[in-house]
Amino acid sequence: MLGGGPPVHLMWSSMFNPDSPQPKRKVDLRRIGRFFAPYWREETLILICIVAVSVLGLLPPLFTKWLIDDAIPQHSMKLVFIYVGAMIASAILAGVIGVVQGYLNSYVGEGIMRDIRTSLVSHLHRMPISFFTNTKTGEIMNRVSNDVDNIDNIVTGTLVTIVTNIVMIVTTVVTIFVLDWRLAIISVAVIPLMIFPLSPVGRRMYGVRKRTREKRDEIESITQETLSISGITLIKSFVREQFERSRFFQVANDLMRLEIDLAMIGRWFIMLIGAMVVIGPAFVWMGGSWLAIGGTLTVGTIVAFVAYLSRLYGPASALAGVQVQVVSAAAVFERIFDYLDMPTEEAACDGSQMLENVRGEIVFENVSFSYGERQALRDVSFRIAPGQTAALVGPSGAGKTTITQLVPRFYIPQSGRVEIDGHDICDLDLASLRNAIGIVTQETYLFHDTIAANLRYGRMDASDDDLVSAAKAANIHDFIAGLPEGYQTVVGERGHKLSGGERQRLALARVLLKDPRILILDEATSSLDSHNEAMIQSALERVMENRTSLVIAHRLSTIISADVIFVVEGGRIVESGTHALLLARGGAYARLYLEQFRDEVLTAP
Numbered sequence: 001m002l003g004g005g006p007p008v009h010l011m012w013s014s015m016f017n018p019d020s021p022q023p024k025r026k027v028d029l030r031r032i033g034r035f036f037a038p039y040w041r042e043e044t045l046i047l048i049c050i051v052a053v054s055v056l057g058l059l060p061p062l063f064t065k066w067l068i069d070d071a072i073p074q075h076s077m078k079l080v081f082i083y084v085g086a087m088i089a090s091a092i093l094a095g096v097i098g099v100v101q102g103y104l105n106s107y108v109g110e111g112i113m114r115d116i117r118t119s120l121v122s123h124l125h126r127m128p129i130s131f132f133t134n135t136k137t138g139e140i141m142n143r144v145s146n147d148v149d150n151i152d153n154i155v156t157g158t159l160v161t162i163v164t165n166i167v168m169i170v171t172t173v174v175t176i177f178v179l180d181w182r183l184a185i186i187s188v189a190v191i192p193l194m195i196f197p198l199s200p201v202g203r204r205m206y207g208v209r210k211r212t213r214e215k216r217d218e219i220e221s222i223t224q225e226t227l228s229i230s231g232i233t234l235i236k237s238f239v240r241e242q243f244e245r246s247r248f249f250q251v252a253n254d255l256m257r258l259e260i261d262l263a264m265i266g267r268w269f270i271m272l273i274g275a276m277v278v279i280g281p282a283f284v285w286m287g288g289s290w291l292a293i294g295g296t297l298t299v300g301t302i303v304a305f306v307a308y309l310s311r312l313y314g315p316a317s318a319l320a321g322v323q324v325q326v327v328s329a330a331a332v333f334e335r336i337f338d339y340l341d342m343p344t345e346e347a348a349c350d351g352s353q354m355l356e357n358v359r360g361e362i363v364f365e366n367v368s369f370s371y372g373e374r375q376a377l378r379d380v381s382f383r384i385a386p387g388q389t390a391a392l393v394g395p396s397g398a399g400k401t402t403i404t405q406l407v408p409r410f411y412i413p414q415s416g417r418v419e420i421d422g423h424d425i426c427d428l429d430l431a432s433l434r435n436a437i438g439i440v441t442q443e444t445y446l447f448h449d450t451i452a453a454n455l456r457y458g459r460m461d462a463s464d465d466d467l468v469s470a471a472k473a474a475n476i477h478d479f480i481a482g483l484p485e486g487y488q489t490v491v492g493e494r495g496h497k498l499s500g501g502e503r504q505r506l507a508l509a510r511v512l513l514k515d516p517r518i519l520i521l522d523e524a525t526s527s528l529d530s531h532n533e534a535m536i537q538s539a540l541e542r543v544m545e546n547r548t549s550l551v552i553a554h555r556l557s558t559i560i561s562a563d564v565i566f567v568v569e570g571g572r573i574v575e576s577g578t579h580a581l582l583l584a585r586g587g588a589y590a591r592l593y594l595e596q597f598r599d600e601v602l603t604a605p
């Protein structure tokens with residue numbers, strides 16, 4: 001066994017000691033069952049189809065027996081025609097029912113997949129942002145697409161196989177006992193050897209299957225990262241194609257070995273079972289011949305029996321194989337349940353109060369916050385009155401962005417309170433809180449869709465006129481109107497067919513359509529050149545009027561016009577006040593002012 005995972009000796013020891021403690025909890029079958037429940041009508045129909053096909057399959061050997069024992073000895077062509085005709089008719093009927101069952105199988109399988117996929121995705125939508133900063137996108141993608149695809153195999157393949165085979169075995173056993181109980185006992189005696197408990201194989205398969213899934217996560221992550229527009233640009237500019245190739249090869253190679261292991265596990269057992277399929281009939285021929293020579297059995301019965309054996313041993317060996325599949329399929333369900341069990345962001349602080357008639361007062365009270373171990377904010381307190389503009393300034397890494405992210409509850413502080421209009425935001429309904437807040441950051445995200453569709457993300461029912469006036473306010477309308485396809489232009493992957501400044505102005509227009517009471521701008525105009533920024537500045541001022549704005553600014557003009565400036569350093573607010581007041585004090589702000597804005601000050605008219 002190559003590659004990662006538990007040491008080989010551990011796996012083998014657990015093979016030989018089935019009672020050793022299982023590292024994994026049992027899969028919750030009831031929980032899996034809940035996904036099947038809505039399809040009970042189709043499932044009942046499938047069951048009926050299976051039974052019907054199975055019973056129809058019992059008929060041909062019987063007709064064969066009667067053909068040999070009655071029709072031929074009686075020299076009756078009429079009977080021959082009847083039996084042969086019935087043989088053909090039952091086969092055709094079974095085929096037709098099989099087609100119907102195939103449709104139902106797909107319907108149930110695909111339906112359950114749709115349901116699981118949707119609940120998985122909608123659960124992911126409600127996961128906190130920290131989950132997404134800590135998890136590779138590729139891993140998430142893999143679970144939503146590949147893992148769920150695997151469930152389809154379990155549902156339409158494995159489950160139906162199990163039921164079909166059980167029904168086949170039961171009906172066949174009943175039939176052969178009715179035909180001749182002595183021969184039936186010989187036939188059945190061989191079966192236990194076949195469904196010999198395969199649990200050690202299943203357990204090993206479970207482990208390998210699980211590691212295979214993890215490798216696939218890795219592959220998906222690498223693909224995701226290297227084939228994204230930013231990733232590919234990075235690779236090309238550092239000429240790392242060769243390096244990326246070998247990195248990919250290594251993971252792909254690990255996956256190859258795991259898949260081979262997976263294919264080989266249990267092959268020996270399956271081979272043994274295969275041999276039984278030949279050995280079984282041999283015993284039946286022997287016992288049958290002995291009885292026939294004794295005159296207590298007809299040749300037709302022996303022939304029918306041997307035909308039935310394939311309906312007995314085939315299903316039995318299939319069932320043995322399926323048991324292995326079911327155990328390892330648990331690994332897949334487990335990965336999906338892992339995700340579904342992760343707490344959503346509502347769970348962290350479950351407020352239900354609706355935020356209505358927002359005035360827009362923002363208060364931080366002794367807020368401390370860490371990203372895991374890393375403390376980002378220490379005892380931050382401030383108040384922004386409704387309608388005011390507050391500027392956050394300070395060196396990079398000081399905690400400015402972190403402060404803004406606590407307002408829409410993207411993160412929850414470990415201690416202290418964040419309040420809007422006097423409500424602790426933890427008590428507020430999350431959607432009503434976020435509806436009141438508009439955010440534009442430096443990293444604007446656009447969907448690979450038209451400009452109009454991207455803008456409408458801000459307000460779904462916005463009319464074309466609304467779009468135009470928002471675009472005008474953000475000083476992007478003229479640019480859009482100048483494009484050959486205007487508002488129907490597709491912006492490209494992540495908006496990369498636009499310049500940074502154009503993207504940012506689109507993002508501004510989008511948030512203007514949302515028309516929030518509280519506006520957060522995190523270096524939102526940083527990609528704009530000074531010409532553009534000057535043009536947008538007046539628009540912004542109009543926009544910020546009557547709204548509470550929290551602005552992380554990098555331009556002096558924005559800072560100077562703010563009602564209050566908070567200077568952030570090392571996760572604390574070290575100074576606050578107006579530009580003139582802080583400058584006169586000659587403290588941190590004055591230093592920052594000289595360092596950061598000297599050029600701007602000197603070149604200012």
Ligand SMILES: Nc1ncnc2c1ncn2[C@@H]1O[C@H](COP(=O)(O)OP(=O)(O)O)[C@@H](O)[C@H]1O
Pocket residue numbers: 133371374375376394395396397398399400401402403
């Ligand atoms: N998701 C995160 N996980 C861990 N640490 C983070 C995360 N985001 C930011 N930080 C850290 O928190 C500190 C404050 O970051 P930030 O608020 O983005 O600073 P600013 O916006 O003032 O430049 C930095 O030291 C940064 O490295």
Ligand SMILES: [Mg+2]
Pocket residue numbers: 400401402522
């Ligand atoms: Mg920042």
